[in-house]
Structures are given as structure tokens and as C-alpha cells.
Amino acid sequence: MDLSVLINKFNIKGRLVALSPFGNGNINDTFLAIYRNTFTETQVILQRVNHNVFPDPKAIMANMHEITRHCHEKLEADAAAGRDDRVWQMPRIIKTRETGEDFVMDEKGEIWRVITRIMSAHAFDLAQGPEHALECGAALGHFHYLVSDMDPGLLIDPLPGFHVTSGYLAKYDATLEKPSARELLSSSMEAKRLAKFIEARRDLATCLEKAEAAGELKKRMFHGDPKVNNIMIDDVTGKGTAMIDLDTVSPGLIHLDFGDALRSICNPAGEEETNLSKVIFDEELATAFCKGYMHEAGVFLTDADRAYLYDSIRLLPFELGIRFFQDYLDGNVYFKTVHSQQNLNRARVQFRLCESIESRERSIRNFLSKL
Ligand code: GN1
Numbered sequence: 266m267d268l269s270v271l272i273n274k275f276n277i278k279g280r281l282v283a284l285s286p287f288g289n290g291n292i293n294d295t296f297l298a299i300y301r302n303t304f305t306e307t308q309v310i311l312q313r314v315n316h317n318v319f320p321d322p323k324a325i326m327a328n329m330h331e332i333t334r335h336c337h338e339k340l341e342a343d344a345a346a347g348r349d350d351r352v353w354q355m356p357r358i359i360k361t362r363e364t365g366e367d368f369v370m371d372e373k374g375e376i377w378r379v380i381t382r383i384m385s386a387h388a389f390d391l392a393q394g395p396e397h398a399l400e401c402g403a404a405l406g407h408f409h410y411l412v413s414d415m416d417p418g419l420l421i422d423p424l425p426g427f428h429v430t431s432g433y434l435a436k437y438d439a440t441l442e443k444p445s446a447r448e449l450l451s452s453s454m455e456a457k458r459l460a461k462f463i464e465a466r467r468d469l470a471t472c473l474e475k476a477e478a479a480g481e482l483k484k485r486m487f488h489g490d491p492k493v494n495n496i497m498i499d500d501v502t503g504k505g506t507a508m509i510d511l512d513t514v515s516p517g518l519i520h521l522d523f524g525d526a527l528r529s530i531c532n533p534a535g536e537e538e539t540n541l542s543k544v545i546f547d548e549e550l551a552t553a554f555c556k557g558y559m560h561e562a563g564v565f566l567t568d569a570d571r572a573y574l575y576d577s578i579r580l581l582p583f584e585l586g587i588r589f590f591q592d593y594l595d596g597n598v599y600f601k602t603v604h605s606q607q608n609l610n611r612a613r614v615q616f617r618l619c620e621s622i623e624s625r626e627r628s629i630r631n632f633l634s635k636l
């Protein structure tokens with residue numbers, strides 16, 4: 266189906282004047298659409314939910330329905346009570362014109378949705394400095410507050426095995442059994458180096474899983490993908506205003522969000538850097554992020570939660586590195602790529618970041634202990 270025909274099935278006022286690819290997501294296809302009428306302009310986001318990644322795209326939409334319903338009610342109540350120093354936002358699902366549904370299924374069975382765009386705000390692909398990092402922390406902390414009292418029973422697991430690091434290791438091991446993967450590994454010094462990196466850290470994979478099994482850490486509602494370009498910053502005030510990309514919101518350890526956000530925000534070179542000497546864990550950005558996070562969510566954290574913050578910071582780049590490397594060895598089937606070596610390079614970056622964190626362990630633990 267032509268995209269302009271598809272988007273016109275949604276209930277958006279005005280005439281479609283522009284429709285173009287948008288953002289740098291690694292999973293879903295995203296477009297920005299602009300509608301105009303005599304007096305005003307409406308901008309919305311059109312997305313195809315990637316069914317290669319999400320086994321049940323309709324469940325993703327059912328979850329989004331529940332999450333936005335819960336959060337919008339709370340946001341409006343807080344705004345009415347004047348609770349906050351700003352207007353916190355969250356995108357809204359736009360329904361279909363004729364049937365009032367949350368999505369359209371095209372002739373190939375693909376699920377498409379339209380959500381509102383948060384206006385006068387942007388997400389950045391790289392951290393812009395400590396003030397930005399602080400606002401990212403505040404946005405994640407506020408998001409954790411927003412979803413903290415949601416009934417997890419309302420949600421369907423969006424991506425079974427997501428952020429189970431031991432599961433990614435098992436998948437990596439299984440991939441290594443494939444002749445095509447073994448050939449890729451044996452023909453590249455860099456791939457061999459990454460394989461050794463993983464071997465030296467197998468124990469790391471289960472640090473949070475063990476703490477959860479022992480009852481030290483408990484699942485709460487988490488975002489699942491709080492990387493820097495999923496955090497909207499208000500153009501006018503420079504403050505965090507919304508977390509976007511809600512597909513992976515589900516019950517999980519908030520440590521996974523904490524570690525994932527820091528691995529994204531505190532690497533100022535970004536995930537695609539090819540010069541590894543530029544990849545470092547920037548502690549100034551980390552301190553600023555944590556300050557913002559604690560301001561919004563510090564009251565939720567128990568002593569046990571705090572005890573595992575360092576492990577989460579070290580774990581998440583390791584986990585993502587395994588995911589990128591496994592996908593490279595498997596022929597790049599999960600993450601979008603524009604060239605065949607991209608996932609290999611992405612893995613190099615994450616493992617370098619993990620090393621940078623390890624070399625700063627004492628100093629990171631020190632600032633975490635003061636939060
Ligand atoms: C994917 O869709 P996007 O680009 O926000 C991935 C995250 C990774 C991230 C790395 C569902 O997120 O887990 O951290 O790429 N999302 C999924 O850039 O796998």
C-alpha cells in the first residue's frame with residue numbers, strides 16, 4: 266500500500282503535505298508526516314512495527330494503549346495539581362478514521378501506527394554536555410515514577426528474553442555453531458579479539474540475574490530502551506520533556522534502564538564511532554545523569570538497588586556488544602545496517618566502553634556511593 270494512502274486511514278486533520286523517513290532507530294521504520302489546513306499544522310509520526318523483532322506486533326499496540334492510558338491520566342492529574350516544574354509529555358496514539366482502532370494492518374500483514382509528535386522538542390543522537398545528561402536522567406527518573414504504579418498484569422511480554430544477558434550469550438554460542446559464523450570469525454583478527462573479550466567476562470552476564478533470583482532485586486516497570494535518542498528535550502527550556510519508543514515497556518529491573526541509559530549517554534562518541542580511542546565512559550556526564558535521575562526517582566531505590574548500580578553500568582555495554590556481535594556473525598538479521606561490518610564495529614564500541622568502565626571502577630563506585 267502506498268504510504269500516503271496508508272496514513273490517510275488515520276484520523277488526522279488537514280491535508281498531507283510531507284512524508285519522509287525520520288530518526289535513527291535500529292528497529293522500526295519511522296516517518297514524519299506533516300498535515301496542514303488553513304489555520305494550523307499537525308506533525309505526526311508514522312511507524313511500521315518490526316515483526317522480525319517483535320513476535321506479536323498487535324501485543325505491542327495493546328501494551329502501548331495501556332501504557333499511554335495510565336501515564337496520560339497521571340500526567341494530567343499532576344499537571345492539574347501543579348506538582349512539577351514543567352509540563353511532562355508522552356505521545357498519544359492516533360486512531361483510525363473509520364474504525365477507531367490503534368493501528369492499520371497492510372496487505373502484507375504488517376502493523377502500522379501513528380502517534381503524535383512531541384512538538385518544539387528534539388532527541389539527540391549524542392550527549393550534548395552535562396546539562397543535557399542531567400535532563401536525560403530526570404526524564405528517565407520521571408518515567409520510572411510514572412509507570413511505577415501500573416499493573417504489570419495489563420501488559421503482554423513484548424519481547425521474550427529481552428535484556429536476559431545469559432540468553433544472549435547462549436544465542437551467541439549457538440550462532441558460533443554455524444559454519445558461516447565460524448568462517449566470519451576465523452577470517453577477522455578483530456572478530457577473534459571480540460570473541461576473547463566475551464570469554465574473559467562470561468560471569469558478568471549473570472550478575473543481575475543472580476541478584477534477582479536471590480530476591481535482592483525486584484522487577485518493576487521499566488522502559489527497556491532509554492538510549493539518548495529516545496529522550497526528548499524541550500527546545501525552549503532545555504529540559505527533558507518525554508521518553509519515547511515505548512515498545513519495550515514491561516516488568517523488568519530498573520537497573521537495566523539505568524545501565525542502558527548510562528552506556529548511551531556517557532559515550533560522547535556514540536554507537537557508530539570507528540576510532541576506538543574516542544570511545545570513553547565520561548564520568549562528568551555520568552554524574553550529571555545520576556543527579557537528574559536521583560532527583561526524580563532516588564526515593565524508590567533501596568540499599569540493595571544501590572549496591573548493584575555499578576554492575577548495571579558495566580553489564581549493559583557488554584550485553585549490547587554481545588547482541589551486535591552475534592547479529593554480525595549471524596548475517597545482520599536483527600539490527601538495521603547499511604554495511605556488512607557495521608554490527609562488528611558497533612560491538613567493538615560497546616566492548617571498548619565496557620573496558621573504559623572497568624578501568625574507572627573505583628571512581629564510578631565512589632560517585633555512586635555519594636548519590
Ligand atoms: C535498538 O530501536 P532503537 O534503535 O531505539 C534496540 C535496543 C538497543 C539499541 C542500540 C527492541 O533500539 O535494545 O540498545 O537499538 N531495541 C530493541 O542502538 O532491540
Ligand code: MG
Nearest residue numbers: 290292490510
Ligand atoms: Mg527502539
